[in-house]
Amino acid sequence: MGHSVLVCDDAIFMRTMIADILASAGYDVVGEAETGAQAVEKYKQLKPDLVTMDIVMPDMGGIDAVREICKGDPDAKILMCSAMGQQALVVEAIQAGAKDFVVKPFQPSRVLEAVQRVLG
Amino acid sequence: MDVAKYAALFISESREHLQAMNQLLLAWEREPQATAPVEGLFRAIHSIKGMAATMGFTPLADLAHRGENLLDAVRAGKFAVKTEHFELLFRTVDALEAGVAASAAGKPLPREGDALVKALDAAVRRGGKGGEAGEGGKRGGRKISGKGGKEAVEDQAEPSTPDPRPSATGPLLDIRVVIHPGAMLKGARALLALRKAEAIGEVSRVRPQAGEFEREDFDGKVAFRLRTSAAPAEVDAAIRSAGDVASVGIDLASDEQVVDASALRQIRIDLGRLDALMKLAGELVVARNRLLDLARDAGDPELIQLGERISRLVGAVQGEVLEARLTPVREVFERFPRVARDLARDLGKQVRLELEGGEIELDRAVLDEIADPLVHLVRNAIDHGIELPRDRARAGKPAEGLVRLTALREKNSVAIRISDDGRGIDRSRILGKAKAEGLVDLGATTLTDEQLLRVLSRSGFSTAAVVSDVSGRGVGVDVVMTRIRSLGGSVELESNPGHGTTFVLRVPLTLAIVRSMLVQVGAERYVVPLTYVSETLEFTSLPATSLGQREALMVRDRAVPITHLATLFGTEGAVDGQRRRPVVLLQVGERRGALVVDALLGQQEIVVEPFEAPVGMPGWFGGATILPDGTPALILDAAALV
Numbered sequence: 145m146g147h148s149v150l151v152c153d154d155a156i157f158m159r160t161m162i163a164d165i166l167a168s169a170g171y172d173v174v175g176e177a178e179t180g181a182q183a184v185e186k187y188k189q190l191k192p193d194l195v196t197m198d199i200v201m202p203d204m205g206g207i208d209a210v211r212e213i214c215k216g217d218p219d220a221k222i223l224m225c226s227a228m229g230q231q232a233l234v235v236e237a238i239q240a241g242a243k244d245f246v247v248k249p250f251q252p253s254r255v256l257e258a259v260q261r262v263l264g
Numbered sequence: 265m266d267v268a269k270y271a272a273l274f275i276s277e278s279r280e281h282l283q284a285m286n287q288l289l290l291a292w293e294r295e296p297q298a299t300a301p302v303e304g305l306f307r308a309i310h311s312i313k314g315m316a317a318t319m320g321f322t323p324l325a326d327l328a329h330r331g332e333n334l335l336d337a338v339r340a341g342k343f344a345v346k347t348e349h350f351e352l353l354f355r356t357v358d359a360l361e362a363g364v365a366a367s368a369a370g371k372p373l374p375r376e377g378d379a380l381v382k383a384l385d386a387a388v389r390r391g392g393k394g395g396e397a398g399e400g401g402k403r404g405g406r407k408i409s410g411k412g413g414k415e416a417v418e419d420q421a422e423p424s425t426p427d428p429r430p431s432a433t434g435p436l437l438d439i440r441v442v443i444h445p446g447a448m449l450k451g452a453r454a455l456l457a458l459r460k461a462e463a464i465g466e467v468s469r470v471r472p473q474a475g476e477f478e479r480e481d482f483d484g485k486v487a488f489r490l491r492t493s494a495a496p497a498e499v500d501a502a503i504r505s506a507g508d509v510a511s512v513g514i515d516l517a518s519d520e521q522v523v524d525a526s527a528l529r530q531i532r533i534d535l536g537r538l539d540a541l542m543k544l545a546g547e548l549v550v551a552r553n554r555l556l557d558l559a560r561d562a563g564d565p566e567l568i569q570l571g572e573r574i575s576r577l578v579g580a581v582q583g584e585v586l587e588a589r590l591t592p593v594r595e596v597f598e599r600f601p602r603v604a605r606d607l608a609r610d611l612g613k614q615v616r617l618e619l620e621g622g623e624i625e626l627d628r629a630v631l632d633e634i635a636d637p638l639v640h641l642v643r644n645a646i647d648h649g650i651e652l653p654r655d656r657a658r659a660g661k662p663a664e665g666l667v668r669l670t671a672l673r674e675k676n677s678v679a680i681r682i683s684d685d686g687r688g689i690d691r692s693r694i695l696g697k698a699k700a701e702g703l704v705d706l707g708a709t710t711l712t713d714e715q716l717l718r719v720l721s722r723s724g725f726s727t728a729a730v731v732s733d734v735s736g737r738g739v740g741v742d743v744v745m746t747r748i749r750s751l752g753g754s755v756e757l758e759s760n761p762g763h764g765t766t767f768v769l770r771v772p773l774t775l776a777i778v779r780s781m782l783v784q785v786g787a788e789r790y791v792v793p794l795t796y797v798s799e800t801l802e803f804t805s806l807p808a809t810s811l812g813q814r815e816a817l818m819v820r821d822r823a824v825p826i827t828h829l830a831t832l833f834g835t836e837g838a839v840d841g842q843r844r845r846p847v848v849l850l851q852v853g854e855r856r857g858a859l860v861v862d863a864l865l866g867q868q869e870i871v872v873e874p875f876e877a878p879v880g881m882p883g884w885f886g887g888a889t890i891l892p893d894g895t896p897a898l899i900l901d902a903a904a905l906v
Contacts (some may be wrong), residue, residue, distance in 0.1 A: 203821050226449065232478035234452035244456060244507065247448040261507050 146170040147193035147263055152183040152209070153225065154201045158248075162196055162225070165252045166259070180204030184212045187220065194263060195222045197242070199233050207237045214241030221262045225250075271368050273532065274319050278364045281308040285357045286602045293350045302345070305353070306335045312360060321367035324360070327377050330384035331356045343391040352383055354602075434465070434493030439503070440513035443484030447508035450484035451477035457506040458486065464502050465492025473587065473625065474673050475773065484510075489517055535628060538589050545582045546871035552578045553868065553892035586627070586774055593671045593680070594622030596635045600642055604667060607646045614653055614664040615646055621671030626678055627774035633751055634680070634771055637744040641682040641767050642667060644740070649686030649765050659762060661685065677753070677795050678773060683766035689759040694719055714855075717757040721745035744769075751775065752793060752872075752886050754852045754903040770852070778872055780899070782865035782891075783848060786835025789897045791870055791889055792859070796902035798851040802844055803860055817858050819849065827905055828860045832884070850902045857906030868892075872899065 149171050153159045156178075163173045175190045177183040181204045187195060195213065199206040206224065213220045224237045224245035234245050243262045246255050285308045292301035313328035331353065338345050355376070362374045441457045443450040455477050461467050470488040492499060500512045552575050559571035597619045608615040626634075650656075650665030657663060670681045691711050698704045698719040704711065711719065720741040741755075744767075748755050753771035772778065772795055779794040801819070809816050809823050816823040826847075848859045870889040886901030 205820075226452075228448060229480060231449045231451045231480050231482070234449050235455055235478045238452060238455050238459065245449065245452055258507065261505060264505075 146172050148172045148174040148190065149259075150175045150177065150183065150186055150190055150192040150195045152177040152180070152195060152201070152206065153198040154178045155198075158198065158225070161250065162255070165250070165255050166196075168252075169256050169259075171259070180206055180209035180212075183209045187213045188216065193221065194259060195220065196225055197222050197237075198225050199227075199230060199237065207233065207240055210237055210240045210242050223258055223262050270319065272534075274315050275364055275368050276532065278312050278315060279361070281312050282357055282361050282364070283598060284308050286354075287598060289350060289353055289357065290601045290605060292345070296345050299339075302335060302339050306332065306339055309335060309360075312364075316364075316367065319367070321363075323373045323377060324363045324367045327356065327363060327373065327381055328360060330381050330388075331360075333388050334384050337388050337391065349387060352380070352387055354606075356380055356384065434491060436517040437490045437492065437496075437499065438487070438513075438515040438517045439490050439499070440485070440487045440511075441503055441509060442511045442513075443486075444508045444510040445484065447484065450508075451479060451482035453506060453508045454482070454484060454486040457503050457509060458488065460502045460506045461488065461490050461492075461499070464494045464499065465490045468623065473590065533588075538585065538628070541585050542589065543871075545578070545585045548578050549582060549869050550871055550890060550892055554894075557892055589628045589774070590625040591628045591631050592622060593624050593626055593631060593678070594619075596631055596638060597622045597669060597671075599635075599639065600669060603639060603642060604646060607643060608650075611647065612652060613646065613650050615650055616664050616666050617642075618666065618668040619670075620668070621673075624671040624673050624678055626771070629775050630751060630771050630773070633747060634753075634769060637747050637769065638669070638680065638682065640740070640744055641769075642669070645682060645684035645686065645765065649684035649688075651687050655687075659687075674770070677770050680769045680771075681766055682769075683764060685764040688761040688763055688765055689716060689720075691716065691759075691761070713756075713758050716759060717741070717745075717755065720757070721755070749886070749901065749903060752778070752795070752899075752901065752903075756854065775872060778870055778899075780868055780870050781848065782868050782897070783829075783846075783859075783861040784863040784865055785829040785833055785861050788833075788835070789865060789891065789895075790829070790861075791868075791897050791899040792848055792850070793886075793899065793902060794867065796850045796852050796906075798849045798856070800864060801847045801849060801858075803847050817847065819856075819858070822856070824849065824856045824858045825906075826858045826860060830860070830862065850906050852903045852906050855906045857902075859900075859905065870897075870899070 146169075149166050151159050151162050151166070151173055153162065153176075159176050159178070163176070166173055171194075174192055175186045177186050178201070180201050183195065183197065183201075183206075184204070197206040197210060201209075204212070210220075210222050210224075213222065218241065220241065222237075222242045224234055224242045225248065226234045226237075226245050227248045234242075237245070244258045246258045285305055288301040288304045288308070292298060292305070295301075309328050309332045313325050313332055316322075316325035316328060334349065334353070337343060338349070359374065359376050359380050363377060366373055439461065441454065443453045443457070447453055458467065458470065468489045468491075470486065472482075472486070476482055490499065494502065496514045499514055503509060503512050552571075556568075556571045556575060559567040600619065601617055604615050604617040645667045646665075650667065651659065651661075653663040656665065666685045668681070668683050670683075672679045672681070694716060695704070695708065695711050698711065698715075699706055699708070703719050704715060721744075745755050748769050748771065751771050752775070753769060756768040756770075757765070758768075759765040772793070778791075780791045781794055781797055781800075783790050783792060801817075803817075809818050811823045811825050814825045816825045818824075845860050845862060846864045848861060848864070850857045850859060868891075870891075872887045872889060884901050884904045885898045886904070887899040889897055889899060891897050
């Protein structure tokens with residue numbers, strides 16, 4: 145069984161795509177969240193090895209969710225999913241505790257590289 | 265030789281030495297066996313003596329000379345340092361400080377000088393004779409048990425250890441990291457590389473400044489110093505593990521000696537010069553904006569290209585000037601150990617002061633402005649917050665109180681927290697006073713942190729139960745509040761009975777140039793500093809609700825109170841019946857507010873002009889600026905509007 149992953153994005157399309165990329169590489173997608181608040185809740189519940197986190201989500205954005213999750217678990221491994229032009233937000237997310245990021249549109253190889261880096 | 269022209273240099277350099285002496289004395293007092301502090305003290309006072317003598321300030325040179333004698337005797341091992349010596353040396357530093365200013369102004373030394381000279385001479389004469397027994401016990405009231413003599417001294421060495429960062433050992437390296445040119449979000453990537461380096465050692469002198477990483481056009485080059493025991497190959501691997509790293513340059517940094525030599529290539533610049541340069545750079549920005557407008561209107565591609573090139577150059581000039589003005593907050597923080605020590609001693613309290621984030625940099629002008637408010641809040645924390653040791657013991661707290669100062673870089677601002685673990689603010693008493701003065705509803709049973717701050721920041725409202733000598737003279741939070749607000753900053757307060765009080769001051773990185781959003785209300789344009797803008801929305805797209813008496817918007821499940829600027833400014837009707845108005849969401853610390861405006865006109869870098877608010881001017885304007893087309897506009901004070 146591969147590492148467990150929680151995928152957080154408000155768009156089903158993105159969640160599905162990320163989950164497919166990860167599953168094809170042997171990762172185990174154990175949960176999905178479509179809001180920041182859900183992400184925090186599911187993180188506590190599932191204790192995944194890795195979280196992929198969209199930045200812009202309703203009901204608590206990704207950065208606040210990172211902050212919340214890291215408050216409970218400073219070692220949480222969170223990978224931000226950002227769009228071009230969100231440099232300042234990604235910087236903020238890293239300051240909040242995110243460990244790495246990938247930029248949309250996703251190339252599967254880039255996503256997997258980043259995941260491997262984060263899981264170290 | 266006419267030495268008068270060196271007076272300014274003499275003052276500034278002497279002050280640096282005196283500042284260093286304060287630090288060294290504090291360190292030495294904590295660890296009297298240490299030899300490094302006495303060496304440093306000796307060198308510093310020796311330099312001051314030499315400079316004072318050269319300037320012809322004989323009494324000052326003489327005082328320094330007597331101090332040097334005492335230090336020399338201890339340094340040479342003629343006798344061990346004693347408690348009374350620390351007191352004497354602290355007083356000497358104070359007297360030298362006053363003396364430097366007085367001498368430079370052509371005035372005689374303050375009276376204390378003579379007495380000190382005698383006391384210093386006597387200390388050297390008496391030397392090791394007498395006075396040792398029980399010294400440790402008398403010291404600083406910090407000790408809890410009745411241990412005496414040497415043991416106690418060892419006890420005292422403890423407080424010097426809780427340095428929050430593990431001090432790295434190993435060689436100092438110069439590191440240059442280049443992020444892959446094809447990588448996306450190079451700034452975020454560079455920050456990750458920096459984080460990796462921080463995990464294996466102590467990082468300092470990061471270039472560029474933190475804010476640069478957020479720029480979309482960040483070039484992906486970052487340089488810093490790293491003190492680490494890791495081998496170069498490990499350093500290389502660690503940094504590369506951030507991903508997208510094109511190259512890592514690792515060099516042994518020049519050692520301290522050579523650093524001194526490189527200091528020779530630095531020159532001192534009068535802050536006034538930098539101010540002038542800053543103002544010119546600011547005007548250049550305004551002229552550039554105008555040029556870009558004209559070039560776009562003319563539609564001449566060559567002109568546009570030239571305009572953009574000038575634009576980049578002006579940006580670089582502005583960046584350099586800003587950089588030159590940046591000063592680590594450490595410069596202000598360094599005053600506090602001495603302030604805390606003296607005050608705690610006077611009040612019979614035990615206080616440990618922790619400083620974090622001293623390396624965070626701020627514009628010199630901002631730093632100068634916040635120094636006094638910070639001193640005030642630190643004194644407040646010790647005077648009103650931290651309890652006497654016996655009261656703390658009764659409350660089940662350690663006898664030693666903790667005051668912590670933390671500087672934290674946020675997006676375009678710096679937050680400085682001053683927190684104590686003391687008794688907290690007595691809300692019931694404040695509530696009584698607030699009711700008596702009609703500041704809150706008579707039926708109110710409690711005060712929120714926000715209300716508490718509002719009441720405390722009323723002019724003349726003192727937090728002290730007993731007006732003490734230290735800070736309770738009726739000048740308090742109001743002064744802090746006024747000063748910080750005048751900088752375009754904000755103040756937050758959190759106080760828990762029995763657990764302590766925290767103030768958070770937020771100030772912009774620099775005062776001179778502010779990235780802003782331009783909005784239109786009625787026929788006028790107004791400026792909202794971007795520091796506090798969290799996002800913009802459209803009014804009609806959001807469900808309306810209410811918050812207490814106020815109209816509010818639901819923004820992602822949170823009710824945010826609305827301010828219609830047109831109503832506030834009395835321009836209602838100037839733009840008729842337009843329903844789909846834009847909303848600017850403001851966030852100041854934890855507080856949010858929504859401004860309904862008539863139109864958003866885009867982002868702009870603006871130069872804040874000196875602004876004397878006319879009497880009767882509403883409080884929601886924080887300054888003024890000249891727009892690129894030459895018309896003036898008022899700057900909205902976000903903190904006053906949310």
